[in-house]
Amino acid sequence: MASNALGLFHDPESALDAAGRLKDAGFARPEIMSPIPIHGVEDVLGPKKSVIKRFTLFGGIFGGLAGFTLAAGTAVLYLHPTGGRPIIAIPPFLIISYEMTILCGILATVLGFLISARFPAIRERIYVPATAIDKFAVTVPCDSGESYGRAETILRTAGAEEVQRIGEDGP
């Protein structure tokens, strides 16, 4: 039966240390839960890539085009000559598309964030409330009792204050 080993640490260094050891020991990528973003995670567990920047970029481009199309299109749809300006007046419409660029950029960024961070969480996940306060947790999936044992020892030696065995579907 599959399960997770969870070690609670008092400080970020030892948590990182533990995570590193687990990784070296051939475990699947461990997960660190912390009350604050920890620096240096990439050095230990390897770099992370995020798709958010693409979302932002394409959102922005789309917004820009959409903005101009909206302005120009509606102007042509129902002709209202005003102030001797052309029906399609570039400078004002550029302002519209500028705003739309940013709006869509923002919305796309949010979308990107939700998707890439797998939010909102539908089903229960492994979580220890203490990590929201001042504890640092390292979790690693263990496919067998034996592997859990190894994980536990690694965690303990790394200085875990407490090690729990948590089922696949949450504690």
Next chain:
Amino acid sequence: MARFAAGWRKYRKPGYYDEFDYAWTMSIDLDRCTGCGACVTACQAENNIPIVGEKGIRNGREMQWMRVERYWEGEYPNAKLSFIPMLCQHCDTAPCETVCPVSATYHNQDGLNVQVYNRCIGTRSCAVYCPYEVRYFNYNDHHWPKPLDQQLNPDVSVREKGVMEKCTFCVQRIRQAKDHAKDDGRRRVVDGEMQPACVQTCPAEALVFGDRNDANSKVSRSMNDPRAYHVLEELNTSPSVVYLKKVDADAG
């Protein structure tokens, strides 16, 4: 693609006005104007302009679309007074049109600067943008004590509170004139066939109205008068109201 290019060229054309049927224009001869105010009352009668009452005027909320401004020159005994009727100039490059967020005011096919009461949401920006300050806002609903309301002109709507209004060159009369022209099988309204209320009544015949696209209309001729000028010409609003300079032997 070609259609797109054609459309682009068309809609990029500044002004877009040369496709209009008419270019209604008024010329006001300041050398004739006596400031009698007949135009003011005529306009008030024709266009259902409300009576705002003394309080209204004290609060600076008068509604007369056509007003006569007065300017003094010099001091006694050489004081001179000049009158200048001021009404919506129906500018071809009107500042008021561009600012309206809902297109409640725009240039129509007659080259008129029209105000769509039903569309107006009352931001009042047009009134600020208008350098001639000829736009009037309905600060409250106006009532005509009975039976004064029986005089109201059925061809002109009565404006509700929160709506901007201004001179329309008596658009209702223009419409009727065009309809008559159509009924008579004529393509165009002939010069002098239609006059706004103010022009119609002006006792000194200082006001002339017509289509400036028609080169030999009365108004075209007076526009070519060497005395012709626009008020606040430097603002490049290119108004459709032309003033003829007042003749003053000691001036010039």
Next chain:
Amino acid sequence: MPADEQSLQFSDVNDDVVRSLVETGRNYYIALGVAIFVTLACFFFPWFYQLRYGIAAAGNNHPAVWGTYLASFIFWIGLSHSGTLLSCVLHITNSEWRKAMYRSAEAMTLFSLLVAATMVMVHVGRPWFIHWAAPYPNQMELWPNFRSPLLFDVMAITTYLTGSLIFIYMGSIPDFAAVRDRTTGWRHHMYVLLSLGWRGTDTEWHRLGWAYTFLAVLIIPLAVSVHSIVSWDFAMSIVPGLHQTIFAPYFVVGAIYSGTAGIVTVMFVLRKYMGFEHYITKLHFDNLGKLLIVLSLIWTYINVLELFTGWYSGTSTEYEQLKYKLFGFYAPLYWEMILFCSAVPLLMLSRRIRTSFFPMLLISIAVNIGMYTERFLIVATTQVRQYLPDRWGTYVPSLVEISIIVGSLAMFTTLFLLFVKIFPSVSIYEIKETMDAPKKGKSEWQATH
């Protein structure tokens, strides 16, 4: 990091913040009650009266068709700046001292934007048709006029509102999570939803960091554009005194100026009445003070420029306009503005004043009074001295207008009071970041075994 925070532990932060959320004293309810009452009595009641009676309830006339409503609109938009904007700038230049105050600053942005939006509703003659200014497909096949500066405004403010809302929300997701674990009942459910199931895994932190930075980068130019566009509502007219190229920067600077002053005021209140003495410290007031001085100098400079160009132009229109502003009917207000926005802030040159809370409060309030006056003068003086002398007049706000100004302040307060009970008004995790993380070594837990 000031000495008095050395003792703080991570857990204390959570305790303090959660306490600020769940523990509500009688004073709070009294304050809230008063705020709500004033909002109803001074804002909504006069407004409904005006809806029935027409804008005649206000002091407007021809030529002064614009009045305090628009002035308030600019004022609130202005106040909204430097909330989110400042927070973004500081985030990107990751300056430590931002972290204790940015949450409430952003909230300020949000709420002043909301109030500004309602001011638009109050301003227009037929608010029940205001939706016509929004671009949506409709049976009339009529679309708004995208050439209009006012529509730029609609677009910009919508964007800014969305942006700030998202920004403040995203920044507080981890805190929602933290609070979620400590609350019960309806609060718990609410925070469960708000926190989206945040666990604080390294991946989540990483994504949040990226997204947050991107948002910050996007919002800075947005904020700048918003107030530029607000200024264009005026500058795009050809009214002497409004038709000026300097207006966009003038407004932006003014906005950030009043916004920053606003932050100082809010900081003071939070510090005093929400028990955040440990988090909001002299340091913040000191830095904000420096910022205020810079802004006040720039603002003064632009004012002088305005006068100079007006005087130098020599045209009757510009000159009369100027004369009226300086010595006309509204002159007392003008000099009051100069006093409050150019002279008084110079006091902050002394560090003692910058680092003492109450004087800072007074100064910040003075600045915002001055800035409101500025907005009022921009609207009032220019309109009543336009091209045709025969149309010159004066404009005096009516009681309805004044009460609505008061009411809008109360509305802002109400919203803010509600905010501090729902949002962690200082950011838990960023405060923790500023503190030294626990060191390696035997913890109390091991000691007990």
Next chain:
Amino acid sequence: MLAETIKHPVEHLFPYSVPPEEYSPGMVTWYNSVCGMCPAGCGISVRTREGRAKKIEGNPLHPVNQGRLCALGQAGLQSLYNPDRLTAPMQRQGERGSDEFVQTTWEEGLSAVAQRLEMADRHSDSVVLLSQGVRGHFANLLELFMRELGSSRLLHYDFAHPHSLHAANKKLFGEDQLPYYDIANSRYLLSFGADYLNNWLSPVHHSLGFGHSRQGDDSARGRFVQIEPKMSISGAAADEWIPARPGTEGILALGIANRIVEGGYTGGDAEDWSAALTAYSLTRVAEQTGVPAETIARLAEEFTHAEPGLAIGGGAAGNHTNGVDTLVAVNALNYLVGNIGKPGGVVFNPAPMSSRSAIDRPSSRHANHQAMQDLAENARQGGVMVLIVNNANPVFTLPQSTGFKEALDSIPLIVSLSSFMDETTALADVVLPSHTYLESWGDDMPQPGVGFSVGSVSQPVVSPLYNTRATGDIILGLAAKLGFREAIPWASMEDFLKDGWREIYARRSPASDDFDSFWRDVLRSGVLGENVRRESTAAVDKRVIDGIGVAEPEFSGTNDDYPFILHPYMATSMYDGRGANLPWMQELPDPMTSIVYGSWIEMNPVTATEMGVTDGDLIRVTSEQGSIEVPLVTFPAIMPDVVAMPIGQGHDDFGRYARGRGSNPIQILAPTMDPESGSLATSATRVSLVTTGKRAEPAKTGGVARQLGRNIVQFTDGSSEAAGHSTKVNGIPIVVEPA
């Protein structure tokens, strides 16, 4: 609540359930008629829809106004649809002037009046009919009626009636009719106090002439000179405004005349003239009038060589103790430059087109101030049993010093035929409300005419709004009650009118078609012109010439106690006060000051600073006769020792729009009269001004009335090359757009 704010009241689309014949929804019907707002007698065409009058415009066929109309004429609609109209006959209930009336029927009302008329002993002139100035057949009807009543006391009373002008014309030319002043064709107009563009005689016609003379023909531009102590609209329109000491206009005219005679006047009667004018040397005239000698000389020069020049006089110039002489002097100028009967000069009018010349009508029924005083006096002595007032309002337009209001108390029966509850009607015992001119039949022969004989018919344009009757029908009704069957057989005013026009029709040669079609045509066109002209004889009797001379004007009150000369003038919109109940007229800004809704007193700014008063100060204006309070307005173009005040406001009745607004300068006028014409010298009262310390800013629409070098009104010296640039006619300037 929001929903309520956008709710609209339900209104009915059509006024009738059972519409009249010519009524068809959406269709416009035009009726030609005659304007009844002032004595000028302009022709109007009224636009009606759904049986309601919508707009009054000038009748293009009418020679007087040629399709144009003044503000007051436009506002006629509001006298028709005035919310304060009298809706039914009434009898007085409480005390006189207590405004307590009880409604009654026409039957009762008429019989009540008839009984008293019966009782009033015939041939004792104890019945007085005081009517506003009326012309045409209605005037004849009044004559008939009064003749049958055996009373000679039929008085036409108009405050603004130019008695002095009539007298002057009679004196110089032996003319009963006022002549026609051909302004249109004159190229130099010398106006002595006549506000001809505002309300002197026939303003609309004068304005037409003014416009034509100014820019009508390209060869020459007419030059206009206005001589008056306070700039009027005509003064503003003039090229030159010359302030002459009040009342010395005539002396100035004679000074000019003297120059003309000296300057080689070649008439048979040259020496008579020079003899008569020797007294008026340049220096003396200059010293008396306060007009520089060179100016006088120049005026004489320009006037003689103008092609042609025209001199008119009236208004304030005629309302002095020397009014008649002044106007004689002015007319003499026309005679001296020989423009009598010439185009652009003075053209004598033919006798007004009319029938029933049978009735012997005194040369003028118009009651001057003397006559009104006598009437008051006689009434006080109980010489008046019944007073019938037709739309005249003497209580308002006579000075307190006349004591007319008090005199009314001793009249047993006062009948008012007014359509409004004006000050006089408020004192009536029986009120028989009449139609407005837009509801009733009538006709008019404009005086002064336009050089040929003109008659125009006024017809009802809407069905009567209320239970009122046309004045003519009321008179006919009374006549029927009194049993004047054989003399006054007509059933209705319409019949009477038609009968009259039958004679006019019969007089026409050859009678082309039958009367009915002729009548229809007249109704359709609204006006009938006959090519009946007068031979204008330019001979002036020697005795008249010898008698020429203008005395110094006399004023009531001494210089020391009353330092200012009061110059009351008729405001554009109010005329003699009859416009005060029309909201449009109340809201029509005064052209010179932009003031609305109220009265004010104008003073030279320099004098004001000397007195230490400013605009908006409430001033107490005191004459020997009484005092009124009125806000001060500084006015750049008024003589330092003259204060001017508009007439027309200050009603204490006359409907919601007029009541309790401003004050009435007539009330404090001294009863000084011009001995020759017996007309009130309205400009001959001295007043003293004291500030009350209170403020009373008059409501005005205008802001600062100075251009500040902004070239809003632009000038040119007329020479076409100097006139500057010409405006591009076609196409708009390309919009300069970035990108």
